[in-house]
Amino acid sequence: LSTHKVRTYGYRYPHPAVAADIAIFALREGELAILLITRKEEPFCGMWALPGGFVREDENLDACARRELLEETGVDAPMLRQFANFSEPERDPRERVISVAYLALLQSDRIKPQAGTDASAVGWFRMSAIPPLAYDHGTIVEAAIRSLRDLLDDPDILFNLVPERFTLSQLQSAYEAVLGRPTDKRNFRNRLLSTDLLRETKDLERGAHRPAMIYERARH
Amino acid sequence: LSTHKVRTYGYRYPHPAVAADIAIFALREGELAILLITRKEEPFCGMWALPGGFVREDENLDACARRELLEETGVDAPMLRQFANFSEPERDPRERVISVAYLALLQSDRIKPQAGTDASAVGWFRMSAIPPLAYDHGTIVEAAIRSLRDLLDDPDILFNLVPERFTLSQLQSAYEAVLGRPTDKRNFRNRLLSTDLLRETKDLERGAHRPAMIYERARH
DNA sequence: CCAAAAGTGTTACTCGTACACCCATGT
DNA sequence: ACATGGGTGTACGAGTAACACTTTTGG
Numbered sequence: 273l274s275t276h277k278v279r280t281y282g283y284r285y286p287h288p289a290v291a292a293d294i295a296i297f298a299l300r301e302g303e304l305a306i307l308l309i310t311r312k313e314e315p316f317c318g319m320w321a322l323p324g325g326f327v328r329e330d331e332n333l334d335a336c337a338r339r340e341l342l343e344e345t346g347v348d349a350p351m352l353r354q355f356a357n358f359s360e361p362e363r364d365p366r367e368r369v370i371s372v373a374y375l376a377l378l379q380s381d382r383i384k385p386q387a388g389t390d391a392s393a394v395g396w397f398r399m400s401a402i403p404p405l406a407y408d409h410g411t412i413v414e415a416a417i418r419s420l421r422d423l424l425d426d427p428d429i430l431f432n433l434v435p436e437r438f439t440l441s442q443l444q445s446a447y448e449a450v451l452g453r454p455t456d457k458r459n460f461r462n463r464l465l466s467t468d469l470l471r472e473t474k475d476l477e478r479g480a481h482r483p484a485m486i487y488e489r490a491r492h
Numbered sequence: 493l494s495t496h497k498v499r500t501y502g503y504r505y506p507h508p509a510v511a512a513d514i515a516i517f518a519l520r521e522g523e524l525a526i527l528l529i530t531r532k533e534e535p536f537c538g539m540w541a542l543p544g545g546f547v548r549e550d551e552n553l554d555a556c557a558r559r560e561l562l563e564e565t566g567v568d569a570p571m572l573r574q575f576a577n578f579s580e581p582e583r584d585p586r587e588r589v590i591s592v593a594y595l596a597l598l599q600s601d602r603i604k605p606q607a608g609t610d611a612s613a614v615g616w617f618r619m620s621a622i623p624p625l626a627y628d629h630g631t632i633v634e635a636a637i638r639s640l641r642d643l644l645d646d647p648d649i650l651f652n653l654v655p656e657r658f659t660l661s662q663l664q665s666a667y668e669a670v671l672g673r674p675t676d677k678r679n680f681r682n683r684l685l686s687t688d689l690l691r692e693t694k695d696l697e698r699g700a701h702r703p704a705m706i707y708e709r710a711r712h
Numbered sequence: 713c714c715a716a717a718a719g720t721g722t723t724a725c726t727c728g729t730a731c732a733c734c735c736a737t738g739t
Numbered sequence: 740a741c742a743t744g745g746g747t748g749t750a751c752g753a754g755t756a757a758c759a760c761t762t763t764t765g766g
Contacts, residue, residue, distance in 0.1 A: 279504075280503060281506045281507065282503075283587075284500060285501065286501045286548075286549045287507035289505075289507055290507070327590075328506075331581065332579040333579040357553055361552060370553070372577060441717075456756075456758080457720095458721080459755075459757080461720085479765075480717085480765040481718070481763075482717060482718045482719075482763035482764050484717075484719090485719090660745085661744075661745070676729075676730070676731080678731085678732095678747070678748075679728075682747095683727095698737075699738075700737070700738045701736075701738075701744040701745065702737055702744065
């Protein structure tokens with residue numbers, strides 16, 4: 273720890289620190305998973321936590337969340353949405369921190385998580401096996417999954433969990449993984465195909481079964 | 493202005509100020525109206541603005557919004573809900589302020605607005621006659637009315653605009669005032685009466701017409 | 713030929729919306 | 740009697756949910 277005199281920022285009244293914390297979801301082996309990091313400093317040193325960081329002077333909160341996500345995962349988020357604030361005075365034992373919580377969805381094959389400045393390890397956890405988390409991040413994750421389920425009726429949200437080109441079965445698997453329960457195949461397909469959000473491609477996905485039509489998002 | 497040396501609060505990194513701003517709606521003479529104050533300090537001295545204020549060290553954001561509302565209107569909000577954050581770095585010309593925007597609904601007959609410490613005047617404005625506002629408060633008000641319309645399908649929200657005992661016509665007037673358009677009387681009544689949220693009272697409201705049944709919220 | 717996943721339609725129910733007339737009171 | 744707002748029922752269309760079998764490929 274440095275003992276040099278360092279620049280400080282002074283205010284007439286106490287100011288909280290403001291951070292963006294990001295719940296990043298992706299599908300891993302067919303299950304919904306969340307990206308966590310281990311803290312390498314006190315408090316909660318060594319515990320798992322959501323990635324996130326403090327807002328800078330010259331950026332708004334959306335930019336902060338996007339930057340932190342990029343720093344942690346190397347991926348520019350296709351879908352990043354604010355869903356709640358967490359502001360209990362004692363939620364951080366060191367100083368007061370107000371967290372703006374964001375929800376992000378990624379295609380897991382596009383991510384190579386790398387340990388960054390604030391994290392000594394990065395890992396994916398299935399929703400059924402989330403470890404104890406630092407701060408109130410457990411509460412934030414619960415709120416995030418609830419928000420995600422609410423948003424999922426919008427196909428534009430769902431598309432962010434699958435590759436650019438996908439089969440309807442892949443899309444349905446993603447839907448079911450988030451909701452945590454199976455859904456009817458015919459209803460799902462009828463609903464999606466009755467929108468104008470899908471475009472057939474000329475390609476088929478082959479396997480030890482009947483080939484599946486590959487779709488992509490319609491350009492509007 | 494005092495020239496005494498005053499206590500300051502120092503931080504290693506810049507911290508934004510955090511405020512709650514509150515869009516308080518009520519019905520006035522059958523129209524939706526919003527409560528505004530005039531600023532009595534720079535910047536935007538003399539302009540109309542949303543009531544609000546900075547979060548204190550020992551309160552969370554909900555408590556901050558409730559306290560500010562109480563200070564401005566003398567009323568404890570029956571319905572107070574966070575709906576968005578505003579965090580552009582330059583939205584306040586003095587120092588960086590992140591605003592957490594709240595929506596409140598009041599019964600206008602229970603309010604006696606009084607000028608407080610930050611305000612030199614307080615007034616209600618019909619939605620069709622909102623003056624130019626300080627900061628980005630015009631944007632906040634637009635977002636607030638959109639959120640309010642989204643929430644209005646929930647009768648629990650709507651009830652906050654009418655007295656404790658009310659007729660169905662009063663309730664429908666409140667609904668129409670927020671939406672800004674008329675709605676069908678039979679559909680409105682069928683919808684409300686098919687819920688278990690209403691209780692008939694034994695009283696009737698009298699006037700130069702057929703008396704109206706007075707309802708109250710069911711206690712669950 | 714067998715396993716595995718893709719693909720396909722219809723029915724019932726619920727919910728929202730459109731719509732017009734009679735009723736009870738005060739003046 | 741008349742003006743004023745209170746009160747009532749039904750029919751249609753849209754969207755959602757339940758439900759089982761055939762098709763096409765690879766191995």
